[in-house]
Amino acid sequence: MAKIKKKGTTGQAKNFITRTQAVRKLQITLPDFRRLCIYKGIYPREPRNKKKASKTSTPSTTFYYTKDIQYLLHEPILNKFRDHKALAKKIARSLGRGEVGDAQRLDKIGRPRISLDHVIKERYPTFVDALRDLDDALSLLFLFANLPSTPTVPPKTIALCQRLCSEFQHYLIITHSLRKSFVSIKGIYYQATIQGQDILWLVPHKFVQKVTGDVDFRIMGTFVDFYTTLLGFVNYRLYTSIGLVYPPKFNTNSDEKGGELDAFTLEGSAVGGTASIEGQTNGHVEQEQEEGQDVENSDAQRYADEIGRLTAADATNEQDDQVMQDEAPIDTIDEFEVQGEGADVLEQPRQSDSEAGTLFAPYSFFLSRETPRQPLEFILRAFGCTRVSWDEVLGDGAFTYDEFDTSITHQVVDRPPVIQDETATNGDHVESDAMSKPARSGRMPGRTYIQPQWIWDCINQGKLLRSDLYAPGATLPPHLSPWVKPTKNAYDPTVPLAEQENSEEEEAEGLLDENDDPAHVASNEDVGDVDGHGMDVAGAGSEDLSVDEEFDGFASDEVQDDGAVDDDRTDYQRELEAEAAGLPYTEGSASSNSGLAKKAARKRKDEEEELERRKMMMPKKKRKLYEKMAYSNKGKDDEAKKLRGKRRKLEKT
Numbered sequence: 001m002a003k004i005k006k007k008g009t010t011g012q013a014k015n016f017i018t019r020t021q022a023v024r025k026l027q028i029t030l031p032d033f034r035r036l037c038i039y040k041g042i043y044p045r046e047p048r049n050k051k052k053a054s055k056t057s058t059p060s061t062t063f064y065y066t067k068d069i070q071y072l073l074h075e076p077i078l079n080k081f082r083d084h085k086a087l088a089k090k091i092a093r094s095l096g097r098g099e100v101g102d103a104q105r106l107d108k109i110g111r112p113r114i115s116l117d118h119v120i121k122e123r124y125p126t127f128v129d130a131l132r133d134l135d136d137a138l139s140l141l142f143l144f145a146n147l148p149s150t151p152t153v154p155p156k157t158i159a160l161c162q163r164l165c166s167e168f169q170h171y172l173i174i175t176h177s178l179r180k181s182f183v184s185i186k187g188i189y190y191q192a193t194i195q196g197q198d199i200l201w202l203v204p205h206k207f208v209q210k211v212t213g214d215v216d217f218r219i220m221g222t223f224v225d226f227y228t229t230l231l232g233f234v235n236y237r238l239y240t241s242i243g244l245v246y247p248p249k250f251n252t253n254s255d256e257k258g259g260e261l262d263a264f265t266l267e268g269s270a271v272g273g274t275a276s277i278e279g280q281t282n283g284h285v286e287q288e289q290e291e292g293q294d295v296e297n298s299d300a301q302r303y304a305d306e307i308g309r310l311t312a313a314d315a316t317n318e319q320d321d322q323v324m325q326d327e328a329p330i331d332t333i334d335e336f337e338v339q340g341e342g343a344d345v346l347e348q349p350r351q352s353d354s355e356a357g358t359l360f361a362p363y364s365f366f367l368s369r370e371t372p373r374q375p376l377e378f379i380l381r382a383f384g385c386t387r388v389s390w391d392e393v394l395g396d397g398a399f400t401y402d403e404f405d406t407s408i409t410h411q412v413v414d415r416p417p418v419i420q421d422e423t424a425t426n427g428d429h430v431e432s433d434a435m436s437k438p439a440r441s442g443r444m445p446g447r448t449y450i451q452p453q454w455i456w457d458c459i460n461q462g463k464l465l466r467s468d469l470y471a472p473g474a475t476l477p478p479h480l481s482p483w484v485k486p487t488k489n490a491y492d493p494t495v496p497l498a499e500q501e502n503s504e505e506e507e508a509e510g511l512l513d514e515n516d517d518p519a520h521v522a523s524n525e526d527v528g529d530v531d532g533h534g535m536d537v538a539g540a541g542s543e544d545l546s547v548d549e550e551f552d553g554f555a556s557d558e559v560q561d562d563g564a565v566d567d568d569r570t571d572y573q574r575e576l577e578a579e580a581a582g583l584p585y586t587e588g589s590a591s592s593n594s595g596l597a598k599k600a601a602r603k604r605k606d607e608e609e610e611l612e613r614r615k616m617m618m619p620k621k622k623r624k625l626y627e628k629m630a631y632s633n634k635g636k637d638d639e640a641k642k643l644r645g646k647r648r649k650l651e652k653t
Helices: 019-026 028-039 050-054 068-074 077-099 100-109 117-122 127-132 136-143 156-177 217-241 252-256 285-291 293-308 310-326 353-357 373-382 433-438 453-461 503-515 518-525 538-549 554-558 562-581 589-617 622-650
Strands: 016-018 063-064 180-183 188-196 197-203 267-270 273-276 365-367 388-390 410-412 448-450
Touching: 016 068, 016 077, 019 028, 019 063, 019 068, 028 068, 028 077, 028 117, 028 217, 050 063, 063 068, 077 100, 117 217, 127 136, 127 197, 127 217, 136 156, 136 197, 136 217, 156 217, 156 373, 180 373, 180 453, 310 622, 373 388, 373 453
Parallel strands: 365 388, 365 410, 410 448
Antiparallel strands: 016 063, 180 188, 188 197, 267 273
């Protein structure tokens, strides 16, 4: 006889465990259990049958894998939680005895510190795994970097998030790893490519954030503790991979003046010391290079002497190397073209680091005080611009604070142009020194004035766009997300409307234009008011109709086609109405349009009948699936048709 199995020892009852049972098994409190699960990456699971998994008549709401909870029994962080609980008992005992000094000493010295280094190594065995999980970490840390300090969000946490985020931005600037960006209501989206991994994160706008009470910052603070440790590891690996010293030097005075990115000084690790990295500051490295020019001259002379001692064999080797370089393939990216209609569209190759690093390299930008300085500075420097200037009120670290500097090629403006009278109001002549500089609201000659959207659209398309379309006060093109690709029969704002409309929409548009015709509108309003050069058209028509109604003879005329007579009368009436309105009229145009419409309607009816016959031959399961797909596609087509209709109305106005 087989052994009787005990209930609750096999199946789902064994594989799952409730949250209450897990807390009792680990012997910790519920808040500590939540922190431990966040650190270790253990999340609730959903069993197939809650009633069987709960082992009770009342199904529980939260379940975990039994193996996960068993794995947590050997976690070193549990010992830290227990030490913290013991310390809390000692502090409570000291306060009960009135020993306040001992309680403060225990709280300051004896508090255990939790280290998450081993957790990072366990959860991310390789560096690529850490990069793949960096999206949520960057979004949360950039959010906390913009929050105001509150009792739930201490200033130390905010400062740590700001430092880590700025260090990560400096790496993107040095390596030109930023690829795309998009401005939305939620904030600014950025996408960077690091070691072949696409990282997308969201940065909130620089507004005053209001911290509400319905958000549990204890849970978010636990995630922040874990993500700060993760980003610290990632920054260290990224900096050391390109030969930089981590952490970079931080200038507190510059940060207090609003320097932000300029408050960090990057240094390269070299043999026997460190070397400053060119391009890591906003154009200030050139001044430092001029100061150390004497030291560099001695090194250059030493290198020149070594080059002078090259032998003929070395020269021959150099010639061979030059030939090999000439024969080497050109580092250009091929583009895949569509071979025919309906063919597969291949994904185009991505932009290289060299192209991204030279997009804005030859230009010098000045940011007006009304523009968002932080995102514009980061994007411009990440795409090669080394001379970014702004007004002094925006903070420290600009290349120049002089708006009238002649080296500035582009100025970013986000306000409508102000037209002022160039002549003096008192009638006096303007002095020569005043003529050298325009008014504060005027324009500098030879400078390109653009709106901020020009920068975002340029980096998303990978090329410099026309600046006249983004001039101050101009109606801007639609700012589209670079991650949403247009699909078939979907509305695309970048394509002309005539190329997107199908035959049905074109016919509907033609009928709409016909209804909007002045002659047609005049006929619908009041036929009796039409006066054709002194001839009462409506009176003549009514007179003829009355005569026809009174005369009952010529019975053979009833055999004639009534439709043809009505068409003739309609054509004659339209001709008179067009003549009265002063518009040209072509005979047979209305009948031809109606004939085409009838043919199109007949064709659509035949196609629908053929489709229904095909659906009848399909199995029920496939027919239901097809109907669901057709319903979904119809909804998308209707939405695209509405958008095209709105655009058609805007273009007509």
